[in-house]
Amino acid sequence: xSTDEDCPETEPARVGEFELLVLLAILRQxxxxxxxxxxxDLEENAARRVTRGALYRTLDRLRxxxxxxxxxxxxxxxxxxxxxxxxxxxxRAGVEAVRQxxxxxxTFFDGLGGALDHR
Numbered sequence: 001x002s003t004d005e006d007c008p009e010t011e012p013a014r015v016g017e018f019e020l021l022v023l024l025a026i027l028r029q030x031x032x033x034x035x036x037x038x039x040x041d042l043e044e045n046a047a048r049r050v051t052r053g054a055l056y057r058t059l060d061r062l063r064x065x066x067x068x069x070x071x072x073x074x075x076x077x078x079x080x081x082x083x084x085x086x087x088x089x090x091x092r093a094g095v096e097a098v099r100q101x102x103x104x105x106x107t108f109f110d111g112l113g114g115a116l117d118h119r
Contacts, residue, residue, distance in 0.1 A: 012096040013065045020101050021046050022058050023067065026088045027098070033088040035059065059088070067094035 015023065025041040026033050035055055042050045062068040070086040090098070 012093060012100045013067055015062075015065075015067070015097050015101060018048075018054075019058060019062060019067075020098065021048070022055070022062065023090055023094055023098050026068065026090050027095075029088075034085050035088065038088065059086075062094070065093075065097075067091055067097055 021042055022038060025038040025046075028041060029037045035052075039050050039052070039055050042048050042055075059068060059070075063070070067090065068088060069091055070088050072084045073087050075083055075085045
């Protein structure tokens, strides 16, 4: 039987564009890492219309990949009618996935030269 110590480092999970944006938005919301704040950040700064369903499906997928975790907290927000809120957090594996994505993107942007300026 093998343990984690016997296994070499595994590669970070790969993430799609929207998953990456969600991870980044959670990291940006360090003091208020709740889905409604993440959704607002995505809509305002990524110019994307984000439905509640799409966001929660993505959060579930990221949780299954081990990239996000959350705690359920009671809501003090009257508009929520007492419904609990999820306090989101990016895991170490999630941070590593973001780092890997950043490295790949920077490599490709470096290889463009002025190609974006001339079109």
